[in-house]
Amino acid sequence: MHELGIVFHMIETLETVAVQNELTTIARVTLDLGEVTGILPDYLLDCWRWAADRTELLHGADLELHQIPAVTVCNACGRTYATVEHGKICPHCQSPETVLLCGNEIEIATVEGR
Template identity: 45%
Template sequence: MHELGVVFYIIDAVTETAEANGVGHVDRVSLEVGEATGIVPDLFQEAWRWAADRTDLLRGAALSSVSVPAMNRCRACGLEYPAFPAGPTCPSCGSGDTVLAAGDDVTIVSIEVT
């Protein structure tokens, strides 16, 4: 379950930011989660709750997320298109020379405090 590893990374980043800004408690962390990360939302929420509640800084803090679509970019013609369900073949020119251009990461968008 890689969700827990991602949660630990988020907690570390939020803790560092909170300490640098004199924040004693965080109420909510908002994320953008790429469709191609393989993160299972329910498992992610469970991992968050388990790990966050073990810290004074994040005890009871909510985690919200918005899904970011996975997008491929064709190196041959430049088209950006949804990676799922299209796959690696460009629907415009048929080239297989494509790369994942978006949707493969997790980004902290905001940290809410009282």
């Protein structure tokens, strides 16, 4: 739902990365995207194209998404399970004492530029 906001924050971060690494153009960015961030990849890519092309640094830059599966750990039985499939209740012991282990990432992984 908030893909455009995420893209604006990405561009801000990438501008800092460019200054730190003396890049004048960026051609490719890879993003680790957790499965339960609520971000829709198609919308994110559309927003990226729209916003990136309005900057000198990122004009025409490709965005590649790597999806990170969501995994939850159960504090009662210690086992892990797939979050999207089973939700909040542990499928092994039916406990609600569960915590998301990963799947909420929105991380710029690599940047290619010159």
